Amino acid sequence: MPEQYSLYKWTMVIDLDRCTGCQACVVACQAENNISFNTEDRFHQHRVMEWIRVERYWDGEFPQGRAHFIPILCQHCNNAPCEPVCPVYATHHNEEGLNVQTYPRCIGTRFCANNCPYQVRFFNFWQPQWPSRMHNQLNPNVTVRYRGIIEKCSFCVQRINQGKRRAQREGRQIRDGDIMPACVQACPPSALIFGNIKDTASRVYRLAQDKRSYRLLADLGTDPNVVYLKKVEY
Amino acid sequence: MRSVTKALGFIAALFLLGAVLILTPIISLATRLIAGLTRKRLAMGLALLAILVGIGSAVGYFWVSRGFAEIPSQPVDFPHSLHAGALGVSCLFCHRGAATNPAAEFPSVEQCMFCHRVIGKGNPEVEKVVAAWEAGQPINWLRINRLPDHVHFDHQAHSLAGVTCSTCHGQVEGMAKIHKIRSLKMKDCLSCHRAKNAPTECSTCHY
Structure with a gap:
C-alpha cells in the first residue's frame, strides 16, 4: 500500500562539500537526546551510541592526503529495511516520513539493527548512567532510554512537535527553517539543512534537485529521506 | 465529586464483599471446630482462607496502583x-x-506572595508560605x-x-x-x- 503523507515530509540535506568534520553535530545530538557517555571500553566492544557519527575517509597518504567526512545518521528510509522485521511494530513509518522508534513497545530483539544497512540503530546493552550532577542537564523533552531497547535518531521529533504547536499557537503555517534538529542548529558551516520537502519553496526542496545530490547506498532501494550533496571530481 | 463518591462506594462494596467472603469460612470453621473437626478439613479451610485473602489483596493492589485510593497531604493545606x-x-x-x-x-513561592504579602495574614497555612518565602526555601x-x-x-x-x-x-x-x-x-x-x-x-x- 503506498504511504499517504500529510502536509509535511521531513527531509535533511547534508552538503559534504561544506562539512569540515568538526563533530559539533555529534556533541549537540548527545546533549539534546540524553545519550550516555561513550567510554573507551565501549568503543573497544563496538557498543557505542552515536545517533549521528562523522565517518572519515582518507584520500591519499597522510602529509599530502585529504580527509573526506560523511556525517551518518538514521536515513529515515521510505522503504526502511528495519521496519518489516520488527515483530512488535516498535519501529514504523509515520505520516510525515519519519521512521519512528517507540521505546515502550520495543522488546529488544535487535532484528532492526541487524537489517539496517547504515548501522545507525543502537542497542542499550547497559542501563545508561551519568555522573550524579549530570542528571540535572538531561533534556526533559526526551525519554531517557533504558536497558534492553533499541534507539536511533528521531530527527528530533520533540522539536518537530514543539515547532508545530508554536506555529499553531501563533496561527500560522510552519516556515522554512522554523524547525531545526540539534545537529542542524549546531552545524557551524551550515552543512546540514532540515525542512519540509513537500514545500516547493523550501531550501531542502531546492537542494534536493541539485545535480550534486545523491542518496547513501541508493542501489539498495531504501529511498532515504536524507540527501547528500557532493561534487564528484574526475 | 461524583467520581469520588463512586470510588468510595466501590471501596465500601469491596470491603463488604471481602468481609463476607472471609468471615463465612471463619465462622463455619469455628462452628465445626466446636463440633470436633478433622485436621484435614481444617487445613482445607485455611487454604481457602489464604486464597481469598490473596485475591482480595490483589484487587486492592490494583486499586491502589491506579492511584485513586491516595489523597496525599500537601505540605501546605492549599484549598x-x-x-x-x-x-x-x-x-x-x-x-x-x-x-x-x-x-x-x-507556582513558585514568590508567586504565592504576590497576594499573600497582604492577604491572609495570621492564617496558619498562609504563615507556612510566608515562612518559606522568608527562609528562601521552596515548598515541596x-x-x-x-x-x-x-x-x-x-x-x-x-x-x-x-x-x-x-x-x-x-x-x-x-x-x-x-x-x-x-x-x-x-x-x-x-x-x-x-x-x-x-x-x-x-x-x-x-x-
Whole structure:
C-alpha cells in the first residue's frame, strides 16, 4: 500500500562539500537526546551510541592526503529495511516520513539493527548512567532510554512537535527553517539543512534537485529521506 | 465529586464483599471446630482462607496502583475550593504554562506572595508560605498526576485543541484537597484521542 503523507515530509540535506568534520553535530545530538557517555571500553566492544557519527575517509597518504567526512545518521528510509522485521511494530513509518522508534513497545530483539544497512540503530546493552550532577542537564523533552531497547535518531521529533504547536499557537503555517534538529542548529558551516520537502519553496526542496545530490547506498532501494550533496571530481 | 463518591462506594462494596467472603469460612470453621473437626478439613479451610485473602489483596493492589485510593497531604493545606472556587481565580493565574508550555507549572513561592504579602495574614497555612518565602526555601508540593518518563504530555497542545482543564483534572474548584480523578493510563488517553479524532500516532506522545 503506498504511504499517504500529510502536509509535511521531513527531509535533511547534508552538503559534504561544506562539512569540515568538526563533530559539533555529534556533541549537540548527545546533549539534546540524553545519550550516555561513550567510554573507551565501549568503543573497544563496538557498543557505542552515536545517533549521528562523522565517518572519515582518507584520500591519499597522510602529509599530502585529504580527509573526506560523511556525517551518518538514521536515513529515515521510505522503504526502511528495519521496519518489516520488527515483530512488535516498535519501529514504523509515520505520516510525515519519519521512521519512528517507540521505546515502550520495543522488546529488544535487535532484528532492526541487524537489517539496517547504515548501522545507525543502537542497542542499550547497559542501563545508561551519568555522573550524579549530570542528571540535572538531561533534556526533559526526551525519554531517557533504558536497558534492553533499541534507539536511533528521531530527527528530533520533540522539536518537530514543539515547532508545530508554536506555529499553531501563533496561527500560522510552519516556515522554512522554523524547525531545526540539534545537529542542524549546531552545524557551524551550515552543512546540514532540515525542512519540509513537500514545500516547493523550501531550501531542502531546492537542494534536493541539485545535480550534486545523491542518496547513501541508493542501489539498495531504501529511498532515504536524507540527501547528500557532493561534487564528484574526475 | 461524583467520581469520588463512586470510588468510595466501590471501596465500601469491596470491603463488604471481602468481609463476607472471609468471615463465612471463619465462622463455619469455628462452628465445626466446636463440633470436633478433622485436621484435614481444617487445613482445607485455611487454604481457602489464604486464597481469598490473596485475591482480595490483589484487587486492592490494583486499586491502589491506579492511584485513586491516595489523597496525599500537601505540605501546605492549599484549598483549591477557595482559590479556584469561591474566589474564582483562573487556573492560568497560577499555572502559567498551561496554555503556552508543555508543563503547566507549579507556582513558585514568590508567586504565592504576590497576594499573600497582604492577604491572609495570621492564617496558619498562609504563615507556612510566608515562612518559606522568608527562609528562601521552596515548598515541596506533592505531585498528583505523574506520567512515566516515556510519555510526554503537552499542556499547550491540549489547550490549543480546546480541551478544558477539568477534562483531566476534574472539578478542581470543588476540591478542598486536590486528588486524581482519572487513571491517565494509555487506554484512558486513547479513548479520548479516538473519540475526538486526535492523533494516535506513537510519536505524538512517545519520543
